[in-house]
Amino acid sequence: MKDLFIADLHLNDKQPEIYQRFKFFLDDKARYARALYILGDLFEYYLGDDAKIGVIQQVANDLDELSEKYQTKCYFMAGNRDFLLGQRFNNSLILLEDSTVVELNEKRLILTHADALCTDDVEYQKIRRQLRDSQWQQWFLSQTISERIAFAQKARMQSQQHTQSAESQIMDVNQQAVDDLFDCHHASLMLHGHTHRPGFHQTQTENETRSRMVLGDWHFQSSCIEHFKGNFQLITH
Secondary structure, three states: OOEEEEOOOOEOOOOHHHHHHHHHHHHHOHHHOOEEEEOOOOEOOOOOOOOOOOHHHHHHHHHHHHHHHHOOEEEEEOOOOOOOOOHHHOOOOEEEOOOEEEEEOOEEEEEEOOHHHOOOOHHHHHHHHHHOOHHHHHHHHOOOHHHHHHHHHHHHHHHHHHHHHOOHHHHOOOHHHHHHHHHHHOOOEEEEOOOOOOEEEEEEOOOOEEEEEEOOOOOOOOEEEEEEOOEEEEEEO
16 A cells, blocks of 8 residues: 655645645545655644634544544644644644654655755744744743734744745755754655655765655645655656
8 A cells, every 4th residue: 555745735714725635635545545644734824723723623524534434544744834733633643753764665764844954044943943942832822813813924924025035045955954864864765845846856975875855835736745665756736
C-alpha cells in the first residue's frame, strides 16, 4: 500500500474549492493508502481546539472517517499557520514533532514543515520563536475567539506584506540548515512543505547522495507525494 504526503492546503471558509479538492483526494486516494502524512498548514489559520468551526470541524470529521472506516493512519505535523492544533482536534490523528524521522523500506526519511529551515528570513524566525513559546500560546488561548480571529487576520496581512517585500531567495530553505538537519538525523532523504516550490533536489557529499523532496501548495491544484516500494512520485491535479 502507498504512503501519501501533503502540506500547505491553507483550508479556509472563504475558498471552498480548496476543500473540495481535499475531499476528492480523500475519496480518490487517501482511503486506499496505508498512511497519510499532513506536514503542516492544513488550515489558513488555527485558533485552538476550542474554536473548531466551519471547514475545520468538517475536516476533523473527514479524518475521523478516513482513520476509523478505511483504516488509513493519519499523521499531522504543525506548520506555521496551525501550530496550535492539538489532540482535541481529532482523537484519531497522530501528532508528530517537527523533524520526525520515519523508516520507509529500511531508509530513514526526515519529515519537516521546513519553516525552521528558512534561516535567511531573520524577521520571520524572530516571530516564529515567539509564536512557539509556550507562555505566549497560553496567553493567546486565554483570549476570546473573536479576539483571536482579529489577531490572526492582522498577522495574515502582515505576513502577506512581508512576503511581497522580501527577496525571493530568503523565503526558501537555507542549504546549510538543510545539510545540518541531514547530519543531525543521519539520513539521506528529506520531505517537506512550506516553501510552495514543489520539486525534487539532490546534493552529493563524499559518502552519499541526499534527496530533498518538496510538496506544493493547494491554492490552484492538489499536490501530493506518493511513496510505494521505495519510490517517490510528485503528483499534481
